Amino acid sequence: MNVDIRRPSAPALVLGVTLGLAAACWVAAVRLMHGMDMGVATGPGSFGFFAATWMTMMAAMMLPGAAPAVAGYVRLVGRMRGALPFTGAYLAVWALAGVVAYALDRPHGSPAAGAVVIIAGTYELTPVKRCFRRRCHEVAGSGLRFGLYCAGSSIGLMAMLVALGVMSVLWMSLVAALVSAQKLLPAKTVIDVPLALAIVGLGVVTVVAPSLLPGLTPPPM
Template identity: 40%
Template sequence: MTLEDGRPATDQGPRPALRAARTRLGLVAVLLLLAALGWWWTAAQMRGMDAGPWTALGGFAWFVLLWVVMMAAMMFPSVAPTVALYARMTRGRTPLASTAFTAGYLLTWTAAGVVAWLLAQAVGGLAGGSLTWDAGGRVLAGAVIAFAGVYELTPLKDVCLGRCRSPLGFLLGSWRDGPAGGLRMGVLLGAWCLGCCWALMLALFALGVMSLVWMAFIAVLIAVEKTAPWRAVVTWGTAVLLVALGVLVLVAPGAVPGLTIPVTPAGMPGMPGM
């Protein structure tokens, strides 16, 4: 079968590639728009709630909803290339595959939020007032932030970051057909991402999980780690930055820009005075 100009039907010049590029750009634009809406909604919900390190998490349902929106805002920009590539690979074969893939990714982070809330409840109940800012809260915050920096240099971080930085390698190595397969692949990608970023998220709690400033700071670190060239330089730079920040919180918290120092008993649920 040939076209009117005599070319084979399969030889249509650059048009298929251009259509594919437009599809990928459109999907990336949608994810970035959702991220922007997530930032807007999160800012509206968290207005006036930044009580500094170990800010109260609130009720279970409210926190989980806020957490999911936060993760969409923070993670969609860096995960967009992988979702776009997956959409291109399943184009015309699996309807709603990209939606299932993205839902699976968020499902993993939703589970992480549930675990975070439960741990906060458990730790708060056991620690009582011993982790107030003036007692052990500042020491714990500084140590957690410094630990996040040390984790940057561990083999587990290296393996997880490698999966997150290689969209094609991840997709080819974990491919599953159909919407259910897309959901499973999204959950798996979320798990690799969680392994890469959980220490950074813990540092966010230590800096103030309801602070837009620190939320943006952690989001930028995540995006740079996953997309910027010179991986080793980025990893070591992030590690040094976090360790230095942790030390500064320990010795001179008032010198940390944007850090809200708790002055009243405010803390994690069940963690009075922290």
């Protein structure tokens, strides 16, 4: 697509298309996940169904926060059509994460889910997390590199999603909001530390009082 990226409308077009795709994937993901949420007892199902649902979810969750990076890459390389391979490589990283999630995710109890959430909250406080998040804010030279940085930054939050209920629209929405905020906003200790402690607290509640959390336990038959 030969569009002069120096035109002011070019970045807006990239942002609009990316966000439009994300919105369409949100609608599709909610439909695919309907009736599939069994809390921590949710099974991954067949690989084909899981893969289709996972990739739709990843496009819905990850593209809003990545849209500025896609526009920045187009501006960097000077070609509008560069957006497609950049976005494809970025989502390929999350496709690989889906293979790992499918291999590990099996019906489990609240104690196991809570342990994963506690580990995810602890990870938010580590230098490794801060390093990946900082690199995720830089203008990346490729979608693959950007995807790896952002996966490293968001791996704890995504593990939390899988542990609490990968087919839950509630947890998906919450994690998507956190992931997008961390992609778009600079790190601030006054926000990030209380958030990490809140995630650890969520993990503790998941272990000791799971009935207090909506959507965690399977619905009655």
